[in-house]
Amino acid sequence: MATLIFPINHSPLQDAEALRKAFEGWGTDEKTIISILGHRSSYQRQQIRKAYEDHYQEDLVKRLEKEITGDFEKAVYRWILEPADRDAVLAHVAIKNGRDYQVIVEIATVLSPEELLAVRRAYLKRYKxxxxxxxAAHTTGHLRxxxxxxxxxxxxxxxxxxxxxxxxxxxxQSEAEILHEAIKEKKLGxxxxxxxxxxxxxxxxxxxxxxxxxxxGGSITKNLLDGSSDEFHKALYTAIRCFYDHTKHFIEQVVRNAIKKVGTDEDALTRVIVSRAEKDMKHIKEAYYKRNSVQIEQAVAKEISGDYKNFLLALLGKED
Amino acid sequence: MATLIFPINHSPLQDAEALRKAFEGWGTDEKTIISILGHRSSYQRQQIRKAYEDHYQEDLVKRLEKEITGDFEKAVYRWILEPADRDAVLAHVAIKNGRDYQVIVEIATVLSPEELLAVRRAYLKRYKxxxxxxxAAHTTGHLRxxxxxxxxxxxxxxxxxxxxxxxxxxxxQSEAEILHEAIKEKKLGxxxxxxxxxxxxxxxxxxxxxxxxxxxGGSITKNLLDGSSDEFHKALYTAIRCFYDHTKHFIEQVVRNAIKKVGTDEDALTRVIVSRAEKDMKHIKEAYYKRNSVQIEQAVAKEISGDYKNFLLALLGKED
Known part of the structure; x- marks a missing residue:
C-alpha cells in the first residue's frame, strides 16, 4: 500500500498554472510546489508536465531546476519522473559516481522482471x-x-x-548446498x-x-560478510536480502544507515521514499515502527529540514 | 525481402476446412497441406490455427503431428509457430540436446534486441x-x-x-585492441x-x-579457430560472423555445412529456410547464387526428397 495521498480528480492545466504562479513573483513559493507535486500520482504528474509544456512552451523539469535547489530539488526531480525513467537515472548516477552500486543491485532485485525491463528500455532511450x-564497462576487466x-x-x-x-x-536443496560451499570456501564456487x-x-x-x-541452522546472509566485505560480497549480500525481504532491506540497510550516518545520507533517504511512496511505503512504515518503536516520519524529520523535509513528509502521507 | 508467396486475401475458415479435408479419408493429402500452409504469412497461419480450433475443437498442431511425419512434420511444426515461439522451441531443443549451441548464438545475435526479448518472453511462457x-544451468559450473x-x-x-x-x-579502436590481445593470447582476456x-x-x-x-591486416575471425576449436571459440566465431554479416553465416556455415555433410543436416536446413522465408530469404538466395553459381533451390532439392522437399521449395518461392 502506498502512502501518497492524491485527489482522484485534478485539472492538469490548473496545476500547471498554479505551479507557474509559484515560480513567478518574489522568490519561489515552495509550499505550493509541495502541495501540488507532493500529492499527485505518477500518471497525474506526467499530465501536469505535458499541460505545462503545452501551455508555456517550457519544460517543467528544467524550470524546477532553476527555481529550487539542493536536496529538495533532487527529490522533486526524482519524484516527477516516471518510475522506470527515475530508476534509469538512479542507476546512471550510481555508475557515474563509481560508488553506490548497491542502488543497481536494488533495482535489479526488488523490481519485477517487467519493471526491470522497463528500466532497461528507459536507460537505452536516455543514454544510448x-x-x-x-x-559491465565500469565493473569488469581492468581489475581481475x-x-x-x-x-x-x-x-x-x-x-x-x-x-x-x-x-x-x-x-x-542442491543449490542451497552449492551456495553453502561457495560461502564457506569464500573463493571457490x-x-x-x-x-x-x-x-x-x-x-x-x-x-x-x-x-x-x-x-x-542460520540464514545465508549471516556469515556472508565475515572477513570479506569486498564489493562482490556486499553485492551478494544486498541481492540476497532484497530477494528475501526488500522491506527489511529498505528499513535496515537504507533508512537506518542513512539516518545513522554522520551527516545523513540524503540520497538514500530520498531514493527509498520517492521510489516506494506510490508502492508499498505503508507496509514499510508499519514494519519500521514495529522494528524501532518510532514512526519513520519522526525519525526522518529529526534528520532533515526545510522544504526537503516537508516534501518527504508529504510523500510519507502527511496531510497539508 | 521474403521468398514466401502468399495471397493478400484468404479465408481462415476455408483454409481450416480444406486442411480438415486433407486429413480425412484415405491417407493424408500432403499436397493440400503444402499448398495452404506453405503459402500463408505468419499472421494468416495464426488465424488458420484459431479458425481450426474454434471450428473443430481440436488443436491444428496436434492433428498435424498425427497426420505427417519425419522431417516434413518437423518443418511444418516449426513453420506454423509464431517466429518468437519457434525460436524459443529451437533454443529449447538445442539446450536439451546439449549440442547445436550455435543455434542459440544465432538467435541471440541475428535477431534485433526486441525480437530477442520476444523469444525470451515466449520461452518463459512455454517452459516456466x-x-x-x-x-546457464547447462553450460556453466560443473566444468570449470x-x-x-x-x-x-x-x-x-x-x-x-x-x-x-x-x-x-x-x-x-581500443576494443579492437582488446579483442586482438584476447585472441592472440588465447587464454587471457x-x-x-x-x-x-x-x-x-x-x-x-x-x-x-x-x-x-x-x-x-586480416579479419578478426581469420585466426580465431587456429588450434583452439573448443566450444568457447566456436561460439565466439559464430557470434562475430552473425554480427558482421548473418547472410554470409547462413550461406557458408549453415546451408553449405548442412548439404556437405554425409546424410544432410535437415534440422539446419529447415531452420534457415523456415526462419528466413518471411524475412530476408530473397537476399540470402541471391547471395547464395553469387557465391556458388548454383541456385539454392537446386542445391537443396538434390539433398532431400518428397513432401519435405516440396514444402521447403514452396517456402523458397516456388509456385505450385
Missing part, C-alpha cells in the same frame, strides 16, 4: 547505451579480482526471470553462486534460502 | 524457466574450463542492446572479449571489427 553495457563482482552485477541487471509459484524442491542468483526465479531463490537455513 | 536460466563459454552464451541471450547508428570511434561482445551495440561491434581488420 544499454544498462548492462555501462555496468573484481571479475566476480562485475559478473554478478551484469547478470542481475540483464535477468528476465520467470515469475510464478512453481518451486523445484530438489533444486532448492563464485561462478555457481552467480549463476543461481542471476537466473533463478525469486520464488525459487526464496525456497533455496529457506532450505539453507534449515540445513545449516 | 528463463532462457538464460536454462542456458567451460566457464568462459557459459558466460558468453548467457551474456548473449540476456543482452538488450542499444539500436542506433551512433559509433564511438575511439572505443572501436576472455572476460573482456565477453564483455564487449555481449554488451555493445551491433553497429559499434561492426565498427570494432572493421577497425581490427585495418589495424591487423
Amino acid at each position: 547505451h544499454s544498462l548492462e553495457e555501462d555496468v 579480482q573484481a571479475s566476480s563482482w562485475g559478473q554478478l552485477l551484469v547478470g542481475l541487471v540483464s535477468s528476465y526471470r520467470y515469475v510464478g509459484d512453481d518451486i523445484n524442491v530438489k533444486l532448492a 563464485h561462478e555457481e553462486a552467480i549463476r543461481i542468483l542471476t537466473t533463478r526465479s525469486k520464488t525459487q531463490l526464496v525456497a533455496t534460502f529457506n532450505r539453507y537455513r534449515e540445513a545449516h | 524457466h528463463s532462457l538464460e536460466e536454462d542456458v 574450463q567451460a566457464s568462459s563459454w557459459g558466460q558468453l552464451l548467457v551474456g548473449l541471450v540476456s543482452s538488450y542492446r542499444y539500436v542506433g547508428d551512433d559509433i564511438n570511434v575511439k572505443l572501436a 576472455h572476460e573482456e572479449a565477453i564483455r564487449i561482445l555481449t554488451t555493445r551495440s551491433k553497429t559499434q561491434l561492426v565498427a570494432t571489427f572493421n577497425r581490427y581488420r585495418e589495424a591487423h
Whole structure:
C-alpha cells in the first residue's frame, strides 16, 4: 500500500498554472510546489508536465531546476519522473559516481522482471547505451579480482526471470548446498553462486534460502560478510536480502544507515521514499515502527529540514 | 525481402476446412497441406490455427503431428509457430540436446534486441524457466574450463542492446585492441572479449571489427579457430560472423555445412529456410547464387526428397 495521498480528480492545466504562479513573483513559493507535486500520482504528474509544456512552451523539469535547489530539488526531480525513467537515472548516477552500486543491485532485485525491463528500455532511450553495457564497462576487466563482482552485477541487471509459484524442491536443496560451499570456501564456487542468483526465479531463490537455513541452522546472509566485505560480497549480500525481504532491506540497510550516518545520507533517504511512496511505503512504515518503536516520519524529520523535509513528509502521507 | 508467396486475401475458415479435408479419408493429402500452409504469412497461419480450433475443437498442431511425419512434420511444426515461439522451441531443443549451441548464438545475435526479448518472453511462457536460466544451468559450473563459454552464451541471450547508428570511434579502436590481445593470447582476456561482445551495440561491434581488420591486416575471425576449436571459440566465431554479416553465416556455415555433410543436416536446413522465408530469404538466395553459381533451390532439392522437399521449395518461392 502506498502512502501518497492524491485527489482522484485534478485539472492538469490548473496545476500547471498554479505551479507557474509559484515560480513567478518574489522568490519561489515552495509550499505550493509541495502541495501540488507532493500529492499527485505518477500518471497525474506526467499530465501536469505535458499541460505545462503545452501551455508555456517550457519544460517543467528544467524550470524546477532553476527555481529550487539542493536536496529538495533532487527529490522533486526524482519524484516527477516516471518510475522506470527515475530508476534509469538512479542507476546512471550510481555508475557515474563509481560508488553506490548497491542502488543497481536494488533495482535489479526488488523490481519485477517487467519493471526491470522497463528500466532497461528507459536507460537505452536516455543514454544510448544499454544498462548492462555501462555496468559491465565500469565493473569488469581492468581489475581481475573484481571479475566476480562485475559478473554478478551484469547478470542481475540483464535477468528476465520467470515469475510464478512453481518451486523445484530438489533444486532448492542442491543449490542451497552449492551456495553453502561457495560461502564457506569464500573463493571457490563464485561462478555457481552467480549463476543461481542471476537466473533463478525469486520464488525459487526464496525456497533455496529457506532450505539453507534449515540445513545449516542460520540464514545465508549471516556469515556472508565475515572477513570479506569486498564489493562482490556486499553485492551478494544486498541481492540476497532484497530477494528475501526488500522491506527489511529498505528499513535496515537504507533508512537506518542513512539516518545513522554522520551527516545523513540524503540520497538514500530520498531514493527509498520517492521510489516506494506510490508502492508499498505503508507496509514499510508499519514494519519500521514495529522494528524501532518510532514512526519513520519522526525519525526522518529529526534528520532533515526545510522544504526537503516537508516534501518527504508529504510523500510519507502527511496531510497539508 | 521474403521468398514466401502468399495471397493478400484468404479465408481462415476455408483454409481450416480444406486442411480438415486433407486429413480425412484415405491417407493424408500432403499436397493440400503444402499448398495452404506453405503459402500463408505468419499472421494468416495464426488465424488458420484459431479458425481450426474454434471450428473443430481440436488443436491444428496436434492433428498435424498425427497426420505427417519425419522431417516434413518437423518443418511444418516449426513453420506454423509464431517466429518468437519457434525460436524459443529451437533454443529449447538445442539446450536439451546439449549440442547445436550455435543455434542459440544465432538467435541471440541475428535477431534485433526486441525480437530477442520476444523469444525470451515466449520461452518463459512455454517452459516456466528463463532462457538464460536454462542456458546457464547447462553450460556453466560443473566444468570449470567451460566457464568462459557459459558466460558468453548467457551474456548473449540476456543482452538488450542499444539500436542506433551512433559509433564511438575511439572505443572501436581500443576494443579492437582488446579483442586482438584476447585472441592472440588465447587464454587471457576472455572476460573482456565477453564483455564487449555481449554488451555493445551491433553497429559499434561492426565498427570494432572493421577497425581490427585495418589495424591487423586480416579479419578478426581469420585466426580465431587456429588450434583452439573448443566450444568457447566456436561460439565466439559464430557470434562475430552473425554480427558482421548473418547472410554470409547462413550461406557458408549453415546451408553449405548442412548439404556437405554425409546424410544432410535437415534440422539446419529447415531452420534457415523456415526462419528466413518471411524475412530476408530473397537476399540470402541471391547471395547464395553469387557465391556458388548454383541456385539454392537446386542445391537443396538434390539433398532431400518428397513432401519435405516440396514444402521447403514452396517456402523458397516456388509456385505450385
